[in-house]
Amino acid sequence: MQDTRNRLLTWIEVDLPALEENLGLFRALLPENTRLLLVVKANAYGHGLGLVTRFAGSSCADHIGVHSLQEAAAVRAAGWSGPLLIMGYVPHLCLADAMEIGAELTVFDQETIARLARLGRRLGRPAECHLKLETGTNRHGIAPEDLPRYLERFAGEPGLRLAGLSTHFANIEDTTDHSYAKEQLRLFGECGRIVRAAGHTDTLFHTACSAAVLTLSETAFDLARAGIGAYGLWPSRETLVSTRERHGEQVPLRPALTWKTRIAQIKWVKPGAFVGYGCSHRTGRRTRLAILPVGYSDGYDRGLSGLGHVLVRGRRAPVLGRVCMNLLMTDVTDIPGARLEDEVVLIGRQDTEEIRAADLAASAQTIAYEIVSRLGRHIPRFALDAAGEVVDCEEP
Numbered sequence: 001m002q003d004t005r006n007r008l009l010t011w012i013e014v015d016l017p018a019l020e021e022n023l024g025l026f027r028a029l030l031p032e033n034t035r036l037l038l039v040v041k042a043n044a045y046g047h048g049l050g051l052v053t054r055f056a057g058s059s060c061a062d063h064i065g066v067h068s069l070q071e072a073a074a075v076r077a078a079g080w081s082g083p084l085l086i087m088g089y090v091p092h093l094c095l096a097d098a099m100e101i102g103a104e105l106t107v108f109d110q111e112t113i114a115r116l117a118r119l120g121r122r123l124g125r126p127a128e129c130h131l132k133l134e135t136g137t138n139r140h141g142i143a144p145e146d147l148p149r150y151l152e153r154f155a156g157e158p159g160l161r162l163a164g165l166s167t168h169f170a171n172i173e174d175t176t177d178h179s180y181a182k183e184q185l186r187l188f189g190e191c192g193r194i195v196r197a198a199g200h201t202d203t204l205f206h207t208a209c210s211a212a213v214l215t216l217s218e219t220a221f222d223l224a225r226a227g228i229g230a231y232g233l234w235p236s237r238e239t240l241v242s243t244r245e246r247h248g249e250q251v252p253l254r255p256a257l258t259w260k261t262r263i264a265q266i267k268w269v270k271p272g273a274f275v276g277y278g279c280s281h282r283t284g285r286r287t288r289l290a291i292l293p294v295g296y297s298d299g300y301d302r303g304l305s306g307l308g309h310v311l312v313r314g315r316r317a318p319v320l321g322r323v324c325m326n327l328l329m330t331d332v333t334d335i336p337g338a339r340l341e342d343e344v345v346l347i348g349r350q351d352t353e354e355i356r357a358a359d360l361a362a363s364a365q366t367i368a369y370e371i372v373s374r375l376g377r378h379i380p381r382f383a384l385d386a387a388g389e390v391v392d393c394e395e396p
């Protein structure tokens with residue numbers, strides 16, 4: 001495995017043992033016969049779809065979930081031959097391609113189902129459909145009152161199999177009050193009884209995302225869909241609080257991703273000097289600047305202008321002035337050892353200090369999901385083993 005990190009301006013490291021631990025934790029929180037689906041949409045939440053898929057092959061993941069057909073094809077290209085669920089919409093022209101690669105489809109309209117039925121009959125094997133129920137999120141999904149009409153489409157139809165019945169919670173990660181989620185669950189349960197009564201005994205029921213697994217065990221059913229938590233990030237502050245209330249302090253999620261760059265110039269500037277576009281920062285003292293070759297086009301949020309921190313030699317250095325397209329400026333006046341080409345951590349640990357995706361999200365007024373999922377696709381990703389050796393990489 002070629003380790004090219006020394007030649008790069010910026011790169012991402014993925015700690016495979018951390019992924020393993022987090023998945024093991026989800027496994028342990030779930031009932032024994034609940035399957036675990038690992039969500040790898042959005043380039044595996046920025047961790048690298050190929051890397052994470054190859055890792056999933058040797059982990060306790062039973063199923064993989066993606067948003068689009070393109071992502072499903074990338075999962076197959078990375079060698080995953082197991083169950084693969086597309087959770088988003090697939091355009092009609094591409095339904096045959098989705099069936100060709102053996103993907104299961106999430107369905108929520110009659111027109112798509114009719115086309116899948118014809119395709120399934122023509123191919124001589126049924127389209128594997130997961131029917132998505134609307135229970136209160138008002139995103140994809142069919143109204144519970146329409147369920148009988150949908151079930152009629154499946155009855156005696158050799159081109160279709162009802163492989164799953166699913167729904168998605170509206171605010172299980174935003175609140176410690178689960179009454180809305182419980183109402184969604186109640187509706188789901190009612191629909192589930194109708195589906196079982198129609199003879200679909202092997203249909204997988206699934207509702208849980210990470211926050212649901214962590215905080216509301218009755219959401220588990222046959223399959224749980226873990227995304228953010230598998231990567232070691234908390235779905236929200238409230239989820240952390242609820243989880244600690246339920247399980248004590250003993251639920252350690254370990255962030256798997258570290259985002260790094262290196263110092264590309266060091267220089268002193270005078271007191272009163274302006275730094276960055278818009279003369280957005282003015283130094284109050286003689287300041288030692290470290291220029292970093294990373295900017296908003298790499299996924300470093302421009303909202304972190306004047307607010308973010310990076311780690312240099314194990315210490316926090318503030319971002320000065322506006323984040324540029326490819327560069328940002330940091331203050332290393334108080335880190336006298338800082339040198340040209342020193343490794344800098346943008347997200348992750350360095351010695352005893354840590355910058356979490358959630359910290360950057362709070363400063364940029366967003367959520368950790370957005371911080372990691374928008375990390376540039378062009379940034380090379382390296383998978384590391386327990387000894388810190390590079391064991392896989394994904395270079396664009």
Ligand SMILES: *Cc1c(COP(=O)(O)O)cnc(C)c1O
Pocket residue numbers: 039041087168208209210211225226227228229235
């Ligand atoms: C993204 C997604 C998930 C995973 O959610 P996390 O909060 O990241 O665990 C589960 N189900 C659906 C339908 C999703 O779109």
